[in-house]
Amino acid sequence: MSQPSKEKVCLIGSGNWGSAIAKIVGRNVVKFDNYDSEVRMWVYEEIVHGQRLTDIINTQHENVKYLPNVKLPDNIVAVPDLLQTVQDATLLVFVIPHQFVKGVCEQLKGKLHPNARAISLIKGVDISNGGLNLISDMIQENLEIDVSVLMGANIASEVAMENFCESTIDRKNGEAFHKALHSPYFRVAIVDDVAGVELCGALKNVVAIGAGLIDGLKMGENTKAAIIRIGVMEMKKFSQTFYKGVKDETFLESCGIADVITTCFGGRNRRVAEARVRTGKSFETLEKEMLNGQKLQGTLTAKEVHEILKSKNMVKEFPFFTAVYRVCYEGLAPKNLVDEI
Numbered sequence: 050m051s052q053p054s055k056e057k058v059c060l061i062g063s064g065n066w067g068s069a070i071a072k073i074v075g076r077n078v079v080k081f082d083n084y085d086s087e088v089r090m091w092v093y094e095e096i097v098h099g100q101r102l103t104d105i106i107n108t109q110h111e112n113v114k115y116l117p118n119v120k121l122p123d124n125i126v127a128v129p130d131l132l133q134t135v136q137d138a139t140l141l142v143f144v145i146p147h148q149f150v151k152g153v154c155e156q157l158k159g160k161l162h163p164n165a166r167a168i169s170l171i172k173g174v175d176i177s178n179g180g181l182n183l184i185s186d187m188i189q190e191n192l193e194i195d196v197s198v199l200m201g202a203n204i205a206s207e208v209a210m211e212n213f214c215e216s217t218i219d220r221k222n223g224e225a226f227h228k229a230l231h232s233p234y235f236r237v238a239i240v241d242d243v244a245g246v247e248l249c250g251a252l253k254n255v256v257a258i259g260a261g262l263i264d265g266l267k268m269g270e271n272t273k274a275a276i277i278r279i280g281v282m283e284m285k286k287f288s289q290t291f292y293k294g295v296k297d298e299t300f301l302e303s304c305g306i307a308d309v310i311t312t313c314f315g316g317r318n319r320r321v322a323e324a325r326v327r328t329g330k331s332f333e334t335l336e337k338e339m340l341n342g343q344k345l346q347g348t349l350t351a352k353e354v355h356e357i358l359k360s361k362n363m364v365k366e367f368p369f370f371t372a373v374y375r376v377c378y379e380g381l382a383p384k385n386l387v388d389e390i
């Protein structure tokens with residue numbers, strides 16, 4: 050039973066990023082007195098090599114499917130039951146693919162500790178109510194708790210190897226989470242712009258799809274740099290059109306330009322988009338063939354962004370986002386991408 054004065058952290062999600070962040074959180078909570086030392090991690094249960102993934106994680110201390118060859122601290126406890134995971138938790142870390150957030154929130158409604166606060170590490174947007182919504186706002190509205198965000202240039206496998214990188218957290222309530230997430234190799238900077246940080250994280254995935262298509266076409270680094278520049282301009286315009294307080298400086302943080310760079314050179318969205326050109330297979334098929342259960346976020350985000358732009362009659366003002374959407378969903382040939390922008 051946890052002491053009421055201690056913060057109890059839990060992780061909602063255990064994919065590639067969820068597992069890498071579990072390694073950091075698990076180590077940090079035992080460093081400071083104000084945390085309960087056990088961290089429960091919700092696992093969407095599945096059978097791997099004939100065994101339950103939760104059992105494998107709890108005995109081998111490794112998520113062999115989503116982050117193989119990385120040992121997790123012993124105080125990370127994999128739990129298949131969502132409500133059991135959040136029991137007594139005061140600091141909730143949401144780290145699931147964005148398409149699953151609504152379903153998870155429905156299950157959690159009314160079931161949280163009265164002092165629960167959350168942080169979202171989820172890169173995506175929500176359009177389920179017909180308009181543009183931040184994932185953090187969606188969690189906040191559904192669960193009536195404060196929600197911060199953390200986004201950055203953070204390819205999970207590299208973070209798990211403890212290679213130095215930076216990330217960005219918002220000031221709103223992020224300070225409560227900072228100690229649990231920051232480490233010497235994962236340097237977390239605090240900024241004052243929730244919407245800017247979160248939209249950077251979501252929209253860079255669309256830019257990565259564009260960059261991957263250019264890689265697949267073998268058009269070279271100048272073209273890729275141009276695509277990235279145009280993509281960043283549309284990220285900024287989109288963010289500042291829909292959220293008035295978004296700051297220019299946020300795009301210079303890890304969540305901004307740094308994440309665009311890392312994703313456009315080393316991420317899954319880039320890799321799958323390149324293969325889309327090389328093989329001619331659909332994104333859906335390639336996601337299954339190449340990612341072993343991991344989820345692509347960029348194609349769905351391109352669709353969600355497009356639906357918002359269409360509803361606001363602004364499609365023509367975002368030619369790059371529109372062209373990426375058309376390659377993903379309307380059969381536009383990747384080689385015609387640059388003619389559209």
Ligand SMILES: NC(=O)c1ccc[n+]([C@@H]2O[C@H](COP(=O)([O-])OP(=O)(O)OC[C@H]3O[C@@H](n4cnc5c(N)ncnc54)[C@H](O)[C@@H]3O)[C@@H](O)[C@H]2O)c1
Nearest residue numbers: 063064065066067093144145146149171172204205343344
């Ligand atoms: N992987 C990275 O390098 C990285 C880095 C930063 C941010 N992110 C973001 O973190 C979020 C989570 O991504 P990830 O990489 O940890 O996950 P992932 O793509 O590696 O794994 C998919 C996860 O979804 C789970 N899942 C499958 N079906 C589900 C369902 N119906 N309901 C709930 N969960 C289900 C799987 O069990 C698995 O844990 C995404 O928004 C992603 O953009 C990822």
Ligand SMILES: O=P(O)(O)OC[C@H](O)CO
Nearest residue numbers: 201202203204316317318
């Ligand atoms: O592998 P991607 O394309 O989902 O990107 C991973 C992270 O978001 C990079 O920061």
